[in-house]
Amino acid sequence: MHILIDNKSGTPIYDQIYSQIKSQIISGELQENEMLPSIRGLAKDLRISFITTKRAYDELEKEGFLYTIPAKGCYVAPKNVELLREETLKKIEDHIDQILKLAASCNLSKDDIVSMILFAMEGQE
Amino acid sequence: MHILIDNKSGTPIYDQIYSQIKSQIISGELQENEMLPSIRGLAKDLRISFITTKRAYDELEKEGFLYTIPAKGCYVAPKNVELLREETLKKIEDHIDQILKLAASCNLSKDDIVSMILFAMEGQE
DNA sequence: TAACTGTGTATAATGCAGATATACAGTTTA
């Protein structure tokens, strides 16, 4: 498994680990029931405390992306991932609805909104 | 002027003052160029430091809801449509940020998002 | 001049976030 930690980026270490594993699970790069690296082993690789890797794993477990068998290891959860994706899509749609209402209230055109979004995207990456 | 401070609520005092005055300005309860209570007077009424009321006023001024004449007082700014428009734009930007975070969490591409938005727009009108 | 107005700088208190060490308990394996 590949995890890259960027110390310069403002985002906390546990968060970087969390995000990278999460996207690897969602993308299928990590398969169902596949064993993840142990929190200690990964911590050793990354030269950080295992408490930090544990925190990342805890987050992922709380959201249902992995399950843990104490004293054995952590495993990629079976794909209710699709479900989570659906939920995320719904949330996005809700936000879009909010945006459209706000836009209507101050006479913003569709093009205006699209260009706002494109601009925000460029700023992000 | 009526301001109620709820010490039990988690929101900071300066924020409660800010919100209440702002909505009174927007609703028209406070009229254009009307003089607001002095930061010291209001602070005395509420039994807090005047620095706290000042902070609320500073926020409101920064957003253009009031203007200040040093050594005289603070006054309700003339109602500005542009101002409300700016506020709306900020809200929209917040929603966009949320969307981009959600999209990243399930590996949605930019194109996916744009087409979701275009689809929602067609559906609306 | 006394009593008011807002301003600016500096500071205390508080809480939260990030990262950690250490001691613990169960499982595997040699």
Place this chain on the structure above:
DNA sequence: TAAACTGTATATCTGCATTATACACAGTTA
């Protein structure tokens, strides 16, 4: 069975941002 691994639980340290504050200052008014 002992060594080496797995994850767990508790307590702590540090740094930073937020909240709220005091006080000395400067202009206005009556």
